[in-house]
Amino acid sequence: MRTIQRIALFLVLVGAINWGLIGFFQFDLVASIFGGQNEFMSRVIYGLVGLSGLICIPLLFEPMRDLDVDTDRVSSRKLNYETEFSEEPEFTNVKTFPKKDKDEEK
Template sequence: MSGLQRTALIFAIIGAINWGMIGFFNFDVVAAIFGGQTVAFSRVIYAIIGLSGLYCISLLFTADEEPQ
């Protein structure tokens, strides 16, 4: 797994945890850390997490490098 793939996966996991927190506790971690959902930096973080999730779709279609 390349560095880009690992980074995208980490951001996707962070996004999933954030959505879990919203679903279970109605608490948006990103908004709480960066000052709200409409703050420009929060929107950048949301965009990066979204792009990471889209990139992780490509991981579903890559062949395994190790034979099992």
């Protein structure tokens, strides 16, 4: 049934785009593609769009899914603060160079 609902939703979107074009620009895309509003194929498309709207009515009453909840993740209370690369090196064995006097630089 999901495939039929997806096809119906696609046809409803086609109808919505067509009605938007009619409303804003007075241009009927379906009629211009199939040769006029009274042509057989145009009437078939209009009929399919209407039936698709009826098929999509149950989608209005389905509960909304919460997509933000991720149930596969480990609890957020156990945080891991390690870096992903490796441990940071210790800089205790760094050699220091003697400071130069200003007189030696000249």
